[in-house]
Amino acid sequence: MDNTRRKFLKIAGAAALAGIGAPALVKLNSTAAFASSEPAAGHGSAAGGHGEVVAATGVRLGMVVDMRKFAETPEMLDAAIAACYKVHNIPHFPDRKNEIKWIWKAPYANVFPEQEVLHKSEMAKSKPFAVLCNHCDNPSCVKACPTKATFVQPENGIVAMDFHRCIGCRFCMAACPYGARSFNWQDPRPFITSYNPDFPTRMRGVVEKCNFCGERLALGLEPACVEACQGSGAMVFGDLNDPDSEIRKVLDKEFTIQRNPAAGTRPSVYYIV
Amino acid sequence: MIEKVLKGKSTYWTWLAVLGTFIAIGAICYIRQYKFGLGLTGMSRDVSWGLYISQFTFLVGVAAGGLMLVLPYYVHDYKAFGRITILGEFLAISALIMCLMFIMADLGQPLRGLNVIFFATPHSMLFWDMCVLWGYLILNCLCGWVILTAERKQVHPPKWIYIFVYISIPFAVSIHTVTAMLYCGLPGRHFWLSAIIAPRFLASAFAAGPSLIVLACLVMRRFANFDAGKEAIQKLTTIIMYAAIINTFFFLLEFFVGYYSEMPGHIHSLEYLFFGLEHDGHVYNNLVPFMWTATAFSFTGLGILFYMKIAKVFDYRLVGIAAALIFFSLWADKGLGFVFGGFVPNPLNEVMEYIPTANEIGITLGIWATGFFILTLLYKIAVGVEHEIEA
Ligand code: SF4
Numbered sequence: 280m281d282n283t284r285r286k287f288l289k290i291a292g293a294a295a296l297a298g299i300g301a302p303a304l305v306k307l308n309s310t311a312a313f314a315s316s317e318p319a320a321g322h323g324s325a326a327g328g329h330g331e332v333v334a335a336t337g338v339r340l341g342m343v344v345d346m347r348k349f350a351e352t353p354e355m356l357d358a359a360i361a362a363c364y365k366v367h368n369i370p371h372f373p374d375r376k377n378e379i380k381w382i383w384k385a386p387y388a389n390v391f392p393e394q395e396v397l398h399k400s401e402m403a404k405s406k407p408f409a410v411l412c413n414h415c416d417n418p419s420c421v422k423a424c425p426t427k428a429t430f431v432q433p434e435n436g437i438v439a440m441d442f443h444r445c446i447g448c449r450f451c452m453a454a455c456p457y458g459a460r461s462f463n464w465q466d467p468r469p470f471i472t473s474y475n476p477d478f479p480t481r482m483r484g485v486v487e488k489c490n491f492c493g494e495r496l497a498l499g500l501e502p503a504c505v506e507a508c509q510g511s512g513a514m515v516f517g518d519l520n521d522p523d524s525e526i527r528k529v530l531d532k533e534f535t536i537q538r539n540p541a542a543g544t545r546p547s548v549y550y551i552v
Numbered sequence: 553m554i555e556k557v558l559k560g561k562s563t564y565w566t567w568l569a570v571l572g573t574f575i576a577i578g579a580i581c582y583i584r585q586y587k588f589g590l591g592l593t594g595m596s597r598d599v600s601w602g603l604y605i606s607q608f609t610f611l612v613g614v615a616a617g618g619l620m621l622v623l624p625y626y627v628h629d630y631k632a633f634g635r636i637t638i639l640g641e642f643l644a645i646s647a648l649i650m651c652l653m654f655i656m657a658d659l660g661q662p663l664r665g666l667n668v669i670f671f672a673t674p675h676s677m678l679f680w681d682m683c684v685l686w687g688y689l690i691l692n693c694l695c696g697w698v699i700l701t702a703e704r705k706q707v708h709p710p711k712w713i714y715i716f717v718y719i720s721i722p723f724a725v726s727i728h729t730v731t732a733m734l735y736c737g738l739p740g741r742h743f744w745l746s747a748i749i750a751p752r753f754l755a756s757a758f759a760a761g762p763s764l765i766v767l768a769c770l771v772m773r774r775f776a777n778f779d780a781g782k783e784a785i786q787k788l789t790t791i792i793m794y795a796a797i798i799n800t801f802f803f804l805l806e807f808f809v810g811y812y813s814e815m816p817g818h819i820h821s822l823e824y825l826f827f828g829l830e831h832d833g834h835v836y837n838n839l840v841p842f843m844w845t846a847t848a849f850s851f852t853g854l855g856i857l858f859y860m861k862i863a864k865v866f867d868y869r870l871v872g873i874a875a876a877l878i879f880f881s882l883w884a885d886k887g888l889g890f891v892f893g894g895f896v897p898n899p900l901n902e903v904m905e906y907i908p909t910a911n912e913i914g915i916t917l918g919i920w921a922t923g924f925f926i927l928t929l930l931y932k933i934a935v936g937v938e939h940e941i942e943a
């Protein structure tokens with residue numbers, strides 16, 4: 280636990296001190312070859328082909344969702360979802376039309392429709408998968424937004440939202456290939472079941488989504504969903520650009536898949552199935 | 553010239569009163585939506601754009617369609633369009649005003665609309681769309697007004713205005729191309745992710761815009777004592793015919809790509825629009841009747857036009873029917889199917905259908921009525937000037 284704590288302080292430090300000497304706290308020695316910024320399907324990026332390699336600088340936060348662990352303890356996923364809803368004042372609308380979702384459950388066939396197979400494992404057949412924003416390295420939502428109300432935080436790669444700038448055009452919702460964004464079709468406040476004064480509620484007419492718990496990282500806390508998994512390793516969070524980070528150790532060891540990699544957005548969320 | 557809108561026959565005033573009623577209803581509906589939020593519409597997390605954006609998309613085409621009058625007249629010096637070119641420019645003005653109103657109606661935070669300028673973001677296609685739409689609107693207001701004023705004084709328009717007329721030609725193409733780029737550059741939406749979208753939009757625009765002008769000419773021939781001339785109408789029907797054929801051809805290519813490659817993403821939306829998409833034991837098909845009606849109308853309209861060309865007959869009623877059928881079919885294709893179909897299924901392969909609410913339809917009709925109101929006033933001025941010259 281102590282170890283986990285230190286790890287997140289390190290990330291948090293980077294979040295808080297962005298641009299003013301963060302390197303003292305975070306190892307920035309990752310090379311381009313290991314960086315998450317490297318395109319998944321870059322043709323001959325090493326040979327100087329046409330795959331463009333973006334230099335890996337700074338922290339690039341990512342997540343591994345280990346479905347084996349969630350399959351063992353399904354309540355943990357419910358706890359993770361509940362934790363996110365609680366800390367982020369996410370409203371509970373009774374109908375599907377108004378739904379606001381940051382992290383939710385969906386069957387394998389819906390989470391990975393492009394990688395659907397006829398004969399899949401028992402787990403892929405029956406267990407619900409966790410779905411959240413991928414905090415893409417090349418996010419199409421950011422490209423589409425006409426006001427920069429959704430943007431990449433340069434210090435950690437989080438795809439964040441400015442609720443006060445968003446004009447509610449919903450171009451980002453059409454652009455996201457993962458259905459990760461929700462719109463406040465009406466005032467969400469009456470539908471918040473337990474109110475957390477430390478996080479802003481939203482007004483109607485703006486878009487929202489998972490923010491990788493940027494506000495908690497700044498306080499040295501883990502993301503709420505990761506915390507709810509109580510160190511089980513069902514959700515591993517960390518710096519994808521740091522070869523010594525826990526998340527990189529997991530990624531080096533396990534075979535992972537990502538949602539719709541063909542969309543070219545380079546997601547930062549990985550799944551162990 | 554403005555004073556011309558103040559004098560008219562009773563049909564003119566009745567027509568304006570009817571439109572005014574729809575505008576009033578639309579305004580009330582909008583106030584309700586403004587107070588409550590877009591939750592009063594049928595849009596959802598899965599189908600996040602509805603009637604407003606689809607009407608916007610269609611009307612950008614109608615605005616661009618005016619090009620089919622401007623181009624022959626100014627570039628090819630096709631004299632028969634002399635009397636009606638102004639109608640193309642005025643149609644563009646009213647269509648663009650409707651476009652901007654639809655965008656405003658669709659915003660979740662309309663008061664923040666200017667953020668698009670304050671935080672201008674060149675990598676967003678919406679930014680460029682705003683630029684070209686405003687540019688085209690201003691160009692048309694300028695050209696339309698200067699040329700009509702000159703016509704009234706029976707002098708040649710000043711030379712400098714032609715520079716703007718010529719600039720407006722690529723602008724017309726750009727408004728619809730950039731509008732297509734709003735859709736065809738999105739990585740996760742297979743139905744839209746096709747390089748044929750922009751050409752298809754243009755082909756459909758070059759049929760829809762002239763169809764509406766033909767209809768307007770026929771109405772004005774009957775009620776406003778304005779004759780566009782048989783030759784001009786005949787030429788317009790030729791333009792409509794070819795543009796509609798090219799649009800159909802492009803659409804059929806989409807069918808081929810989808811059903812021959814059998815790639816699920818390329819079939820799903822077409823399946824949903826034309827045959828109904830089965831999903832978890834339920835068939836979703838609320839757009840199927842519209843799409844088949846549109847198909848039937850489109851082929852019937854084209855059939856009438858073919859018949860008139862081949863049999864060398866000309867009949868205003870037939871022209872009117874064909875133009876109306878083709879206009880409706882293009883509206884259903886782009887003003888309904890294209891936008892709604894693109895959201896089905898959603899990125900998680902789930903299906904949620906969109907059904908507009910009464911309030912939303914009220915706003916939509918209100919904006920259409922506003923557009924036609926403006927169009928009527930502008931055409932009244934144009935026709936008034938024509939009559940003045942003749943007198
Ligand atoms: S998952 Fe969607 S919303 Fe999240 S960063 Fe990627 S494109 Fe944007």
Ligand code: SF4
Nearest residue numbers: 424445446448449451
């Ligand atoms: S809805 Fe808001 S965040 Fe999304 S594209 Fe529009 S302004 Fe940007």
Ligand code: SF4
Nearest residue numbers: 363382489492502504
């Ligand atoms: S990272 Fe934070 S915001 Fe994102 S799903 Fe987990 S708890 Fe919610």
